[in-house]
Amino acid sequence: GAVVSQHPSRVICKSGTSVKIECRSLDFQATTMFWYRQFPKKSLMLMATSNEGSKATYEQGVEKDKFLINHASLTLSTLTVTSAHPEDSSFYICSASSGDGGETQYFGPGTRLLVL
Amino acid sequence: SQKIEQNSEALNIQEGKTATLTCNYTNYSPAYLQWYRQDPGRGPVFLLLIRENEKEKRKERLKVTFDTTLKQSLFHITASQPADSATYLCALRGSTLGRLYFGRGTQLTVWP
Numbered sequence: 193g194a195v196v197s198q199h200p201s202r203v204i205c206k207s208g209t210s211v212k213i214e215c216r217s218l219d220f221q222a223t224t225m226f227w228y229r230q231f232p233k234k235s236l237m238l239m240a241t242s243n244e245g246s247k248a249t250y251e252q253g254v255e256k257d258k259f260l261i262n263h264a265s266l267t268l269s270t271l272t273v274t275s276a277h278p279e280d281s282s283f284y285i286c287s288a289s290s291g292d293g294g295e296t297q298y299f300g301p302g303t304r305l306l307v308l
Numbered sequence: 309s310q311k312i313e314q315n316s317e318a319l320n321i322q323e324g325k326t327a328t329l330t331c332n333y334t335n336y337s338p339a340y341l342q343w344y345r346q347d348p349g350r351g352p353v354f355l356l357l358i359r360e361n362e363k364e365k366r367k368e369r370l371k372v373t374f375d376t377t378l379k380q381s382l383f384h385i386t387a388s389q390p391a392d393s394a395t396y397l398c399a400l401r402g403s404t405l406g407r408l409y410f411g412r413g414t415q416l417t418v419w420p
Binding site for chain 2: 196198226234235236238241283285287295296297298299300301302304
């Protein structure tokens with residue numbers, strides 16, 4: 193099956209710093225990648241959809257200047273949490289879809305962010 | 309807006325029995341319905357996808373049904389094992405490239 197990786201798996205940072213999370217599709221080209229956030233015992237909340245080479249589409253209520261998304265290649269998307277604050281602490285998960293009739297989204301293992 | 313309900317937050321069954329999880333939806337006509345497994349601290353793992361024109365799909369001990377009239381999907385795990393214990397998520401999708409809408413999940417515990 194298709195494999196999606198995320199790096200880092202967990203990160204602890206100080207308040208005010210920026211954190212970059214990488215999402216890679218390892219064995220397929222992902223025309224579309226999605227970024228989710230998940231709180232404990234809650235379902236996944238879609239933050240944004242990114243298509244390779246174009247600007248991301250953010251869901252209502254998600255600050256685009258706070259959560260910068262770049263999808264520069266067909267195998268890599270990055271999410272940068274800028275000027276992180278404790279309330280940004282969460283589990284961030286990406287998923288990728290090949291788009292060429294690929295109906296399934298494959299998820300990365302997630303990144304646990306803790307902002308002190 | 310779309311609403312997706314998974315029958316219960318938690319389901320406990322004995323090893324060897326069949327686990328049946330329910331996913332109901334309203335205000336939506338999905339082209340695809342997918343089931344994922346999620347373990348604590350991990351991303352969801354894809355299990356099965358069923359299309360709107362399919363009634364049933366099987367994969368090893370897993371079976372999914374899709375009733376677009378009832379707006380319901382049933383997910384069955386036969387001969388359940390303690391290793392099947394996890395949270396199972398139902399997700400709907402309107403098109404090939406469209407976003408997924410997730411239910412809140414059902415936490416399944418299989419006890420020996």
